[in-house]
Amino acid sequence: MKNSFKKIISILLITAFFVMTAYYLDVGSMMDEIRSLASNSVALFLILISYFSAFLARGIAWQIYLKGKATLKTCMYGLFYSLLLNHLLPVKAGDFARVGILKAREPHITVHEAFNSVVVLRLLDTAILFGMAMAGLAFLELPVNGMLFVWLMAAGAGLSVVVYFKFRVFFNKHIIIMKSAISGWKGMAILALTLASWIMEAAVIYGVVMNGGSSFGFIQAIWVNSITVAGQIFQITPGGIASYEAVMVFALGAAGIAGEKAYTAAVITHGLKYVFSFIVGGIALAAYPVPIHLLKKWTKERGNES
Secondary structure (H helix, E strand, O other): OHHHHHHHHHHHHHHHHHHHHHHHOOHHHHHHHHHHHHHOHHHHHHHHHHHHHHHHHHHHHHHHHOOOOOOHHHHHHHHHHHHHHHHHOOOOOHHHHHHHHHHHHOOOOOHHHHHHHHHHHHHHHHHHHHHHHHHHHHHOOOOOOHHHHHHHHHHHHHHHHHHHHHOHHHHHHHHHHHHHHOOHHHHHHHHHHHHHHHHHHHHHHHHHHHHOOOOOOHHHHHHHHHHHHHHHHHOOOHHHOOHHHHHHHHHHHHOOOOHHHHHHHHHHHHHHHHHHHHHHHHHHHHHOOOOHHHHHHHHHHOOOOO
C-alpha cells in the first residue's frame, strides 16, 4: 500500500512536470539565464561554495555523532558517494553506500553503529526539513489556507505515532545509541550543523532566482528548498528528475514567483546540483575507488557487509 501510494504521487508529480514544460518552457529564455549565471562568476562561486559548505557541515555533524571514530575525509567520501548514487539511481540507495564506505574505511566501527548513525542523521534531516516547511506555512505570507497547515500538522503527528509503534523495536534499539551520541554539547552541535547545512543549501535556489531578476527573499528560499527536498520522498527517477522540478515550481509559485520564471529556476537549480554531484562524486571515486560490484552489494544489502 505504501509503495502504491508513493508511485501514484510520483506519477502525478511527473505528469505535472510535463504539463508545466508544455506551458512554461522557453528554451531561448532558459539559455539566456544559464549564460547569465555562467558569466556571473561571483554568484556562481558563492552558490557552489554554499552548496559544498552544506555537505561539509553534514560531514562534521556525522563525525561528531560517531564520537570522532571516523575521519572527516571518510565522512565526506560517504556523503559524496551517496549524493552521486542518488542522482544516478531511481531510488535513494546512496545512504546504504554511506554505511558501506564508513565500514570499509573505518573497520573498528560496528555495523550497528554505522547504520544507526546514517538512520538517525537522516531522521534529523527529515525532522528539520518538515519543521522548516511547516514554519514557512505558519509564518510566511503565503497564499495557503490556514486549515491546510492544521491538517498537515495533525497528519504529520499521526503518521509519526503510527510509524513509531509499528517499528518500536527498531527505534528503541537505535535510541539507546542516539542518546549517548547526542548528549550535551555534541547534540547541540549536531543539531546546529544540520540546520545550518539546509540553510546553506537554500543559497542555491536563492542565487538562481535572484540571478533571473525576480524579487525573492532568503527566508522564502529556505522554505522552498525545504519543501522541495522533503518532497523527494516520492522519488522514482534518478535524482528525482521531474518530481523535484514539479515540487519546486509549486513552492516558488506559492512564494510569488511567476510560472515561467519558477520553471526556469527549478530546472537550472536541479541542473547545478547534478553537475555538483558528478564533480564531487567523481573526485570521491578517483580518490577512493570502490568496485562497481561492491557498490551494488551495498545498495542491495544495505551496507551490511564490506
